[in-house]
């Protein structure tokens with residue numbers, strides 16, 4: 001198609017490299033050629049998050065396009081002819097639900113339970129105030145000196161924005177969108193208190209209000225309930241057809257593609273296939289059929305593995321079949337006039353598999369935070385008994401509870417500390433500078449250590465062997481040996497040799513896919529892993545300790561296709577395989593464990609109703625029932 005002033009994006013045949021990488025290093029993408037016209041609606045599709053993210057990074061100018069824009073082959077309008085002559089970076093908005101928030105990138109642990117109390121003053125900023133900083137009362141800003149600086153910056157940004165869009169126009173759009181996205185009744189709720197799905201809708205609203213010409217949305221539907229998904233898809237379409245803004249969205253291969261999408265960019269390894277939807281969809285389907293291979297790891301198939309499966313955690317008393325592990329009766333939680341949990345009664349027994357269901361904001365995370373003891377009100381619920389043998393929550397020290405009710409959740413993923421060392425680098429002839437420079441390098445936190453933090457439910461690695469110190473005192477030799485065996489088992493079950501998904505776009509500093517083994521993976525730095533791999537490591541952390549109650553909240557979102565397959569297969573492996581000597585083919589869960597899965601996608605639940613899966617559903621008004 002000919003390039004015109006209206007063309008939105010144009011990348012003539014190019015290789016895409018990371019900045020700083022030589023041209024003779026394999027590029028992230030080879031021979032990428034792509035143009036987007038205003039009447040086309042594009043989605044970027046890839047099996048995992050890494051490929052999609054790299055393509056979005058290319059659009060954001062974070063990767064190097066070769067030949068460069070100075071070359072004759074490039075358009076006179078650059079990457080975004082449509083935005084010309086505006087600064088593309090002012091008119092471009094990128095919202096990704098694939099990444100952890102900036103908040104945790106500094107390495108400090110962000111207290112994700114703060115939302116339940118909203119005790120700190122800066123946590124009281126409401127959704128409305130976050131969108132309209134000028135509505136934050138002046139006396140609040142003066143009192144909160146630290147926050148003042150941030151708010152002032154937001155205010156300045158707001159004023160700058162005003163140069164682009166008239167205030168009235170922004171307000172008018174806000175009024176319409178806030179209803180369409182069903183956020184009105186949440187406007188005066190502290191922003192930090194919003195549920196996962198509510199936060200996602202609010203971020204999309206904010207991005208639209210910033211009036212971009214091009215809105216890049218990565219996985220906008222992940223984490224949204226079945227009711228909200230079509231609402232968002234319709235809204236995006238209505239904006240897109242008038243090109244205000246033009247939208248490019250990222251989807252997983254397993255997501256259904258909205259009808260109004262006309263073109264697809266399919267990322268596979270280092271190639272990007274672009275074209276009309278049907279043609280590219282055919283290619284994706286064919287590839288999916290061909291690659292329907294099963295994980296081929298020693299953990300899945302071989303019988304040579306000599307480890308005896310490590311069933312029960314020797315640190316805790318043996319749990320008899322069907323023992324009551326959680327007994328919650330008549331629990332109510334409300335915030336001023338909003339009842340989030342209304343008289344909830346729920347009993348969970350050893351060996352049970354639960355699917356906790358409910359629309360966005362129905363109280364799932366709140367309910368689980370009572371079981372994990374992280375909700376401050378978990379102490380004041382009259383009847384809450386946990387673990388085996390059953391004891392009132394008040395009598396269980398919180399660290400013991402954290403070790404025995406293990407958790408994976410999007411909030412934990414965001415908050416998990418990733419440490420970087422800000423280290424000075426000597427001036428040298430290589431960096432061509434006479435000044436000292438600072439480089440950020442990852443420190444500590446090998447995968448092995450991070451998985452090991454799961455035994456004690458803590459967030460910092462501890463213990464000489466990276467297997468924790470034990471919350472009940474010094475570990476015995478038997479306990480230590482059990483822990484080491486367990487870390488090996490989960491690495492074996494979910495490490496890169498088992499989870500074969502094709503190589504991700506090469507990241508500088510990471511070990512090449514071909515050289516990786518499940519064992520070597522344990523020695524890699526957690527912070528250098530891709531987002532999807534970090535997820536799988538935190539999943540290993542949640543299951544390593546064979547905690548009596550395992551909570552898996554939105555585990556599959558953000559994982560690569562092959563990972564979803566391997567994890568599901570591992571979860572489905574019968575618990576009885578657990579005691580099989582020298583098979584290495586143990587199940588992810590032993591008979592004495594209860595597992596609670598939270599997902600809005602039915603097909604992600606590893607077990608069916610016919611296999612004994614139980615369903616607990618939360619409804620509007622905070623009512624909860626066993627289905």
Ligand SMILES: Nc1ncnc2c1ncn2[C@@H]1O[C@H](COP(=O)(O)OP(=O)(O)OP(=O)(O)O)[C@@H](O)[C@H]1O
Pocket residue numbers: 115116118186189190193194195196197198223335336338340358359360361362363364365366367
């Ligand atoms: N301080 C507060 N004031 C008012 N409402 C609050 C407060 N804290 C939490 N809420 C509300 O409690 C509800 C429960 O949120 P929760 O995170 O438990 O929902 P969820 O079912 O996990 O949702 P999602 O599917 O989006 O993750 C939300 O509607 C939230 O807005």
